[in-house]
Amino acid sequence: MQYLEFEKPLAEIEGKANELRAMATANQEMDVKAEAAALDKKASELLTDLYKDLSAWRKCQVARHPDRPHCKDYIDALFTEYTPLAGDRNFADDHAVMGGIARLDDRPVVVIGQEKGSDTKTRIERNFGMARPEGYRKAIRLMELADKFNMPVVTLVDTPGAYPGKGAEERGQSEAIARSTQKCLQLGVPLVSVIIGEGGSGGAVAFATANKLAMLEHSVYSVISPEGCASILWKDAEKMREAAEALRLTAQDLKKLGVIDHIIKEPLGGAQRDREAAIASVGKTVSTLLGEMDGMDRSALIQQRRKKFLEMGSKSLA
Amino acid sequence: MNWISNYVRPKINSLFSRREVPENLWRKCDECGTMLFHRELTDNLNVCTSCGHHMAITPRERFDNLFDGGIFTEVKVKAPVADPLQFKDQKKYPDRMKAAQKNTGEAEAMLVAEGQMGGTPIVAAAQDFSFMGGSMGMYVGNAIVAAAERAVELGRPLILFSAAGGARMQEGILSLMQMPRSTVAVEMLKEAGLPYIVVLTHPTTGGVTASYAMLGDVQIAEPNALICFAGPRVIEQTIREKLPEGFQRAEYLLDHGMLDRVTARTEMRDELITIIRMLMGQPPAIKGELPAPAEPAPAEEPADKA
Ligand SMILES: [Zn+2]
Numbered sequence: 024m025q026y027l028e029f030e031k032p033l034a035e036i037e038g039k040a041n042e043l044r045a046m047a048t049a050n051q052e053m054d055v056k057a058e059a060a061a062l063d064k065k066a067s068e069l070l071t072d073l074y075k076d077l078s079a080w081r082k083c084q085v086a087r088h089p090d091r092p093h094c095k096d097y098i099d100a101l102f103t104e105y106t107p108l109a110g111d112r113n114f115a116d117d118h119a120v121m122g123g124i125a126r127l128d129d130r131p132v133v134v135i136g137q138e139k140g141s142d143t144k145t146r147i148e149r150n151f152g153m154a155r156p157e158g159y160r161k162a163i164r165l166m167e168l169a170d171k172f173n174m175p176v177v178t179l180v181d182t183p184g185a186y187p188g189k190g191a192e193e194r195g196q197s198e199a200i201a202r203s204t205q206k207c208l209q210l211g212v213p214l215v216s217v218i219i220g221e222g223g224s225g226g227a228v229a230f231a232t233a234n235k236l237a238m239l240e241h242s243v244y245s246v247i248s249p250e251g252c253a254s255i256l257w258k259d260a261e262k263m264r265e266a267a268e269a270l271r272l273t274a275q276d277l278k279k280l281g282v283i284d285h286i287i288k289e290p291l292g293g294a295q296r297d298r299e300a301a302i303a304s305v306g307k308t309v310s311t312l313l314g315e316m317d318g319m320d321r322s323a324l325i326q327q328r329r330k331k332f333l334e335m336g337s338k339s340l341a
Numbered sequence: 342m343n344w345i346s347n348y349v350r351p352k353i354n355s356l357f358s359r360r361e362v363p364e365n366l367w368r369k370c371d372e373c374g375t376m377l378f379h380r381e382l383t384d385n386l387n388v389c390t391s392c393g394h395h396m397a398i399t400p401r402e403r404f405d406n407l408f409d410g411g412i413f414t415e416v417k418v419k420a421p422v423a424d425p426l427q428f429k430d431q432k433k434y435p436d437r438m439k440a441a442q443k444n445t446g447e448a449e450a451m452l453v454a455e456g457q458m459g460g461t462p463i464v465a466a467a468q469d470f471s472f473m474g475g476s477m478g479m480y481v482g483n484a485i486v487a488a489a490e491r492a493v494e495l496g497r498p499l500i501l502f503s504a505a506g507g508a509r510m511q512e513g514i515l516s517l518m519q520m521p522r523s524t525v526a527v528e529m530l531k532e533a534g535l536p537y538i539v540v541l542t543h544p545t546t547g548g549v550t551a552s553y554a555m556l557g558d559v560q561i562a563e564p565n566a567l568i569c570f571a572g573p574r575v576i577e578q579t580i581r582e583k584l585p586e587g588f589q590r591a592e593y594l595l596d597h598g599m600l601d602r603v604t605a606r607t608e609m610r611d612e613l614i615t616i617i618r619m620l621m622g623q624p625p626a627i628k629g630e631l632p633a634p635a636e637p638a639p640a641e642e643p644a645d646k647a
Contacts, residue, residue: 187575188580188582191571192571194597195555195599197551197568198555198599200552201524204524208528224517225520228521246548247508247510256431258431265430269426270510270514271514272513272514282514333522
């Protein structure tokens with residue numbers, strides 16, 4: 024378990040409790056039950072307190088927590104018969120983007136998502152969840168497959184953003200993102216999207232232009248990273264706390280603004296503290312949201328999506 | 342003749358207003374350093390007569406030259422909720438807006454108009470880089486939607502001139518949402534079978550490039566325009582890759598298959614007329630300066646009928 028900076032006091036208490044228990048295991052005569060229980064209680068109270076009203080910047084940190092379940096964890100746990108389909112038929116297979124056909128509650132679907140990786144090796148393999156043009160083009164291809172065979176599409180969004188590299192630019196990063204967003208809008212099948220961690224800018228939009236968009240309670244969705252915003256508008260990357268607040272990138276603010284449809288509650292202390300519970304909640308929400316679109320025909324689905332985006336922006340936080 | 346007064350007057354007016362400011366009489370080309378006489382530069386659409394460098398041009402100046410006789414009717418754009426996030430960095434967003442409005446004399450970063458170009462009816466939208474870097478916020482999104490709706494209503498093609506540093510951060514997620522919103526507008530044109538021509542001008546970057554500016558039926562860029570998603574500085578800083586000469590410039594993109602054409606601003610109008618008339622199944626145009634339409638169709642009649 025890795026602790027975030029703001030969780031340091033918690034780390035101390037939980038560390039002490041663990042130490043006590045270890046000592047008791049080594050020395051059978053010691054009775055630490057009462058002391059350990061008191062520490063546990065203190066830790067749990069502190070955890071509740073810390074997570075009760077997370078600031079926007081803290082939410083960014085939780086959203087990026089390395090132990091948080093990632094796309095692959097959700098696919099492994101929620102879908103059956105997952106059959107990965109690779110490549111953009113053009114240049115490469117982008118490992119930052121997972122995708123394929125699978126069953127969700129027995130129903131065939133196409134699932135696509137950005138995967139950040141879970142250790143140094145896989146993080147590099149996955150390019151930290153930053154897709155290149157071929158990742159978006161793979162997504163487009165899979166969405167076309169879904170559309171052809173009348174399978175709903177589920178996307179899991181978790182990316183710092185599109186990859187800023189020479190090759191990515193040369194191969195048309197912008198065009199690939201634009202076409203992926205356009206494909207989302209053209210789908211005659213339901214598209215449900217969940218932001219499970221970071222929804223970073225255009226790289227997220229390309230997957231999240233959905234009929235129904237849900238966000239995990241401590242995930243974020245933003246036009247720019249707080250660090251990037253701070254360095255441009257405050258001319259000081261250290262002002263990321265202020266920038267995070269100003270950007271209104273939390274699920275709670277985005278719900279008020281009418282940008283997202285649903286917030287998925289996370290276990291106390293964030294998805295990283297109880298991965299199974301978080302994954303199960305996401306699964307339940309996706310099924311519910313897909314169910315809400317049962318019986319809608321192709322044109323109704325397309326119109327609903329269009330209308331939603333055309334009307335977006337009429338709600339203000341004031 | 343009615344059109345002469347309409348046609349000539351705006352040019353005289355603009356000449357007068359600029360003459361009042363003597364330091365504006367000469368302008369130095371930022372590329373070759375040549376001092377250019379203002380009137381000459383304006384006549385050449387802000388393209389350096391010495392080296393061909395394309396300087397910025399406002400949407401209004403562009404439309405003055407694009408539409409026959411400089412006559413066009415603005416398409417009304419719905420005003421969005423002002424400052425929806427109550428955004429404040431070192432300055433308040435409404436203060437930044439006021440400053441931009443004062444500096445440019447424009448309401449926002451995009452101008453939409455309808456009129457005729459070489460006798461060809463069109464709707465055009467142009468982004469204003471001088472207004473907060475042309476940034477795409479809700480107004481720009483509304484402008485693109487209004488432009489597409491008007492084009493569909495009139496059965497006309499849409500020509501969009503892009504110029505932007507990207508999304509408007511002060512509108513946070515709502516600026517990001519203009520990527521799908523503007524794409525809905527592109528879809529409307531597509532469904533109606535109407536041409537959507539994008540002219541990418543310097544610079545077109547970020548979320549703008551990654552949405553409506555890259556979805557044209559025909560993609561034309563002005564020479565040497567910077568066109569990218571992530572800018573060269575971002576790439577150099579984060580990835581530490583050495584970038585080749587001309588990277589992300591119009592000609593480089595053309596070479597990499599990302600554009601149809603790179604065309605000088607001074608040739609653009611004729612080229613747009615040619616392309617649009619073919620795509621619309623219209624007979625070839627009579628090239629050159631055409632008089633303004635006798636009846637500026639649904640336009641508000643100019644005040645003077647002299
Ligand atoms: Zn020059």
